[in-house]
Amino acid sequence: MSEIILKARNIRKTYKEGKVSTEVLKNVNVDIYKDEITAIIGQSGSGKSTLLHVLGTLDSPDSGELIFNNENLLSLSANKKAQFRNKNLGFVYQFHHLLGDFSALENVMMPLLIADTPVKTAKEQALSYLQKVGLSHRVNYRPQEMSGGERQRVAIARALVNKPDLVLADEPTGNLDAKNAQEVFNLFTYLAKTEHLAVVMVTHDQNLASKCDRTYLMKDGVIDVQNS
Ligand code: ADP
Numbered sequence: 001m002s003e004i005i006l007k008a009r010n011i012r013k014t015y016k017e018g019k020v021s022t023e024v025l026k027n028v029n030v031d032i033y034k035d036e037i038t039a040i041i042g043q044s045g046s047g048k049s050t051l052l053h054v055l056g057t058l059d060s061p062d063s064g065e066l067i068f069n070n071e072n073l074l075s076l077s078a079n080k081k082a083q084f085r086n087k088n089l090g091f092v093y094q095f096h097h098l099l100g101d102f103s104a105l106e107n108v109m110m111p112l113l114i115a116d117t118p119v120k121t122a123k124e125q126a127l128s129y130l131q132k133v134g135l136s137h138r139v140n141y142r143p144q145e146m147s148g149g150e151r152q153r154v155a156i157a158r159a160l161v162n163k164p165d166l167v168l169a170d171e172p173t174g175n176l177d178a179k180n181a182q183e184v185f186n187l188f189t190y191l192a193k194t195e196h197l198a199v200v201m202v203t204h205d206q207n208l209a210s211k212c213d214r215t216y217l218m219k220d221g222v223i224d225v226q227n228s
């Protein structure tokens with residue numbers, strides 16, 4: 001059995017808006033394994049995105065523990081969390097979240113530049129990742145000049161270019177038609193395996209989830225192990 005990279009324990013999170021409070025994560029325990037693609041499924045509103053944000057240190061839980069390779073992430077300062085994310089994590093969203101004023105190449109270079117990589121090296125690495133996602137012919141295109149599938153492939157290149165250990169993806173194919181969704185999913189999972197990444201992928205698509213190594217079901221604020 002492979003090693004655990006990220007362990008979440010007793011995670012609780014309640015949103016409060018005025019007098020209304022919504023308990024979204026009631027007591028979530030989840031293990032994410034190295035070299036595995038973990039799918040998280042569950043109804044809309046069940047807390048999948050909230051959990052993914054907590055796992056990625058983008059959002060803080062009210063209580064609980066988050067252990068990444070023996071390091072307790074919740075005790076890090078905001079600055080240290082940002083450094084941690086830049087170095088160790090990649091994110092892919094349903095809507096590409098690329099910067100519209102920048103080319104595909106510049107978008108993919110961005111995480112490297114934030115990590116103080118010299119421009120020449122950043123460019124070489126970004127070009128290599130754009131090649132891996134099959135977009136060498138689109139490096140100078142801006143997001144609005146590309147198709148939905150191409151934009152998601154740029155977003156995947158951007159998430160992987162820093163060679164993260166863990167990639168968190170929130171419905172990465174949710175905005176694509178069935179054919180493009182399948183292609184982007186196949187590319188993403190192929191790259192995850194060849195680069196030895198751990199991936200957590202939120203998806204609505206039971207068919208895609210069944211192709212992952214492990215599936216967790218988010219229900220009533222807790223995680224159920226579906227299969228593994
Ligand atoms: P999913 O991704 O499974 O569709 P979410 O994690 O986005 O679910 O949302 C879970 C619940 O938390 C929903 O009821 C949603 O309305 C609520 N929620 C999410 N984000 C916020 C927020 N920032 N403020 C208040 N409520 C929120």
Ligand code: MG
Binds near residue numbers: 048049050170
């Ligand atoms: Mg969501």
